[in-house]
Amino acid sequence: MDNNSALVLFSGGQDSTISLAWACKNFSKVETIGFKYNQRHMVEMECRSNVIKRIKEEMGYSGIIGDDHVLDLSILGSISKTSLTDKSDIKILKSGLPNTFVPGRNLIFFTMTSAVGYTKNIYNYVGGMCETDYSGYPDCRRSTIDAQQNALSLGLDKNIIIHTPLMKMSKLQSWKYAFELGGNVLINIIIEETHTCYLGERKELHEWGYGCDKCPACELRKKGYQEWKESNGNL
Numbered sequence: 173m174d175n176n177s178a179l180v181l182f183s184g185g186q187d188s189t190i191s192l193a194w195a196c197k198n199f200s201k202v203e204t205i206g207f208k209y210n211q212r213h214m215v216e217m218e219c220r221s222n223v224i225k226r227i228k229e230e231m232g233y234s235g236i237i238g239d240d241h242v243l244d245l246s247i248l249g250s251i252s253k254t255s256l257t258d259k260s261d262i263k264i265l266k267s268g269l270p271n272t273f274v275p276g277r278n279l280i281f282f283t284m285t286s287a288v289g290y291t292k293n294i295y296n297y298v299g300g301m302c303e304t305d306y307s308g309y310p311d312c313r314r315s316t317i318d319a320q321q322n323a324l325s326l327g328l329d330k331n332i333i334i335h336t337p338l339m340k341m342s343k344l345q346s347w348k349y350a351f352e353l354g355g356n357v358l359i360n361i362i363i364e365e366t367h368t369c370y371l372g373e374r375k376e377l378h379e380w381g382y383g384c385d386k387c388p389a390c391e392l393r394k395k396g397y398q399e400w401k402e403s404n405g406n407l
């Protein structure tokens with residue numbers, strides 16, 4: 173096992189970008205992996221290369237960040253029928269979950285990541301999941317991640333470690349952490365290049381980044397940014 177290498181689940185969003193920066197601080201070799209699952213905000217996949225390019229060039233990680241892997245999981249989008257994979261209105265279901273929840277998404281993502289990682293001899297996987305400021309998704313909880321880490325370790329007969337550096341952070345704390353990891357350079361990359369908006373809106377650049385300014389993802393990102401800005405004024 174190469175304990176100095178990590179494979180980062182990288183969507184092109186705010187949380188995965190912070191997680192990528194974290195991985196570059198903690199491992200000597202980092203690769204990235206993204207997934208196309210017919211997501212409504214497919215524009216995030218177009219943002220990935222710019223984020224990676226700027227992190228390499230502006231944060232000095234060109235010698236650390238290696239291959240980028242993109243997998244086609246369109247079958248997931250075709251069977252899930254959620255507001256993230258079709259143009260239905262975002263709402264809360266009777267179960268208490270928002271209809272943006274894509275069942276099995278993170279479970280499938282980590283399974284496919286482990287398949288790629290096995291071929292690369294990489295068994296440290298990094299995800300931007302958070303159980304503090306999130307929409308109640310059960311596959312974002314650390315207990316779920318721990319169970320899958322154990323299952324993958326048993327199934328591959330390898331000591332797999334799933335790192336979730338943002339797991340206990342609020343969005344305010346994640347903005348603060350981004351500044352600690354990369355200062356204004358990383359903050360500007362997040363604002364100017366990343367995509368989090370569920371509706372895929374990138375027409376207007378707000379002070380906190382691109383987005384519709386209405387969906388739950390935009391509201392959470394905006395609120396966290398404003399709280400962080402008010403708390404320390406670092407920009």
